[in-house]
Amino acid sequence: MVQAVHRAMHVLRELATATPRLGVTELADRIGVAKPTVHALLRTLEAEGMVVQDRETGKYQLGPGLVVLGNAYLDSxxxxxxxxxxxxxxxxxxxxxxxxxxxxxxxxxxxxxxxxxxxxxxxxxxxxxxxxxxxxxxxxxxxxxxxxxxxxxxxxxxxxxxxxxxxxxxxxxxxxxxxxxxxxxxxxxxxxxxxxxxxxxxxxxxxxxxxxxxxxxxxxxxxxxxxxxxxxxxxxxxxxxxxxxxxxxxxxxxxxxx
Missing domain, CATH: 3.30.450.40 (GAF domain)
Incomplete structure (x- = not known):
């Protein structure tokens, strides 16, 4: 198992169950890793459209890239x-x-x-x-x-x-x-x-x-x-x-x- 991929998936799953958004500190506590690591994961996921950041609160939520992947799964x-x-x-x-x-x-x-x-x-x-x-x-x-x-x-x-x-x-x-x-x-x-x-x-x-x-x-x-x-x-x-x-x-x- 590739640890970085596993952690990224953990972040996405936590955001999928969060209401309505989570910050870096909250995610770090939930998945049990250091804040810098979570921040790096979020920045990468954001660049790929998998998460988006609320500019007012700094918190994150799931992004539109997941919809594209989900639709591709359904279509295939x-x-x-x-x-x-x-x-x-x-x-x-x-x-x-x-x-x-x-x-x-x-x-x-x-x-x-x-x-x-x-x-x-x-x-x-x-x-x-x-x-x-x-x-x-x-x-x-x-x-x-x-x-x-x-x-x-x-x-x-x-x-x-x-x-x-x-x-x-x-x-x-x-x-x-x-x-x-x-x-x-x-x-x-x-x-x-x-x-x-x-x-x-x-x-x-x-x-x-x-x-x-x-x-x-x-x-x-x-x-x-x-x-x-x-x-x-x-x-x-x-x-x-x-x-x-x-x-x-x-x-x-x-x-x-x-």
Missing amino acids: HELRTRAVTWADLLATQTGAAVWVGVFTDRHILVVHHAFRPGGSVQVLETGASLPWNTCALGKAIAAFLPSERRAELLAGELLRVTGASIDDPARLVAQLDRVRETGYALDDQELTLGDAGIAAPVFDRSGEVVGGLGLVGPVERLLADSARQECAIAVREVARSLSRDLGAPRDAGLRASS
């Missing part, structure tokens, strides 16, 4: 690229918003967000990072990960975002087993009060799970008895179509379950 991500058409189709079919996500460490990164049809105001969630155990996307993907990786996730920290979030490993194991049987996962106000999610896994040409696709919307709409099964079937079928578009074998889900 095969799952996202191929998911755009399928996500739009699912949103039209169900009248709900659609998220496409991938695992990053213990979180789900939303790489695409198809708005629900209609003219109502909506907030773009592309780039959002969600604790895996609090959302249908996370459970849909985790259910089909190798057993060692699932065990590692369940043994680690399980975050609570709402009062309905599940942080009991035994309950999550039961849910993941159910996902492997049905091919889709649910969350009931576990990420956002009033909202629910229905998601299914997406597989690539190797037959491994590479992400998930799912609906997000008001709990009374998605999980109502009259709509839940219809929405779940739609999600599962579109996820299978997306998987085939990625070259997944037809027995990908079954292969992952064995």
Whole structure:
């Protein structure tokens, strides 16, 4: 590991969680290095557009260069690229918003967000990072990960975002087993009060799970008895179509379950 790169990444992560900005002294205390070292890192990152300095306070925040890199990542991500058409189709079919996500460490990164049809105001969630155990996307993907990786996730920290979030490993194991049987996962106000999610896994040409696709919307709409099964079937079928578009074998889900 290159120490300077590691420290620079640590600086960026601290700025990503800071509200609203951090100074040299604060960053030095947070990452445990000398102020001159932090100052040198910040000057280099600023020259590359990765951070910007507030001229009034002297404090730093993330810079526009990260947006360029983030957009490049999204534009080159095969799952996202191929998911755009399928996500739009699912949103039209169900009248709900659609998220496409991938695992990053213990979180789900939303790489695409198809708005629900209609003219109502909506907030773009592309780039959002969600604790895996609090959302249908996370459970849909985790259910089909190798057993060692699932065990590692369940043994680690399980975050609570709402009062309905599940942080009991035994309950999550039961849910993941159910996902492997049905091919889709649910969350009931576990990420956002009033909202629910229905998601299914997406597989690539190797037959491994590479992400998930799912609906997000008001709990009374998605999980109502009259709509839940219809929405779940739609999600599962579109996820299978997306998987085939990625070259997944037809027995990908079954292969992952064995």
